[in-house]
Amino acid sequence: MSSARLRARVQTARSLGMGSLAGHRLEFHLHSRNDGSAKCDAFHTGRSEDVLHGVLFGLSADELSVLDRYEGRGQAYARVEVEIIRADGVRVLAQTYRALHVEPGLLPYDWYKAHVVNGAREHGLPPDYVAQLEAVPEVVDRDVLRRARELAIYA
Incomplete structure (x- = not known):
């Protein structure tokens, strides 16, 4: 959700506003083959109470x-x-990424969780939702160079 991180990857990315996806919840359960940590997933639950x-x-x-x-x-x-469902109530079709293989019990690196939380704050997501993201347990990445590189976009 971090605009800075997304634009570092694809320069034309622009925010079109907040939206919600019913029957899904954000999970940190994709095992990254690159660094071994947990990455996010728009996990389909099918439950109407999950947004x-x-x-x-x-x-x-x-x-x-x-x-x-x-x-x-x-x-x-x-x-x-x-x-x-956009913030104005209009329904739109969009694309998202869904994990192919999940592994419960994984923890995200602190810098990765920071990307998610910073993006949520940046775009004004509901405060209780931001608080849920902030409460996700994390682990400090021992690769100090990778950590510094990832967080440098916020300097």
Whole structure:
């Protein structure tokens, strides 16, 4: 959800506002093959009480394949079409990434969780939802260079 992180990957990305995805919840249960930590997933529960809050972004069509590579489409995630309810109540079709394989009990690195929380704050997601994200347990990345590189976008 962090605009800075997304634009570091795909420069044309622009926020189109907040949205919610019913029957889903944000889970940190994708095992990253790159660094071994937990990554996020728009986990489909099918339960009406589960609502994932997030941000709609627009980007150029040619950059979608770039984002697919960053997200590990086909290996870590599948890109799926979902119906989002925008903040103004309008329903729109959008695409999100859904984990292909989940592994409960994983923890995200502190810098990764910071990307998620910073994005949630940046875009004004509901305070109770931001608090839930802040409460997710994390682990400090012992790779200090990677940690510094990831957090440098906020300096």
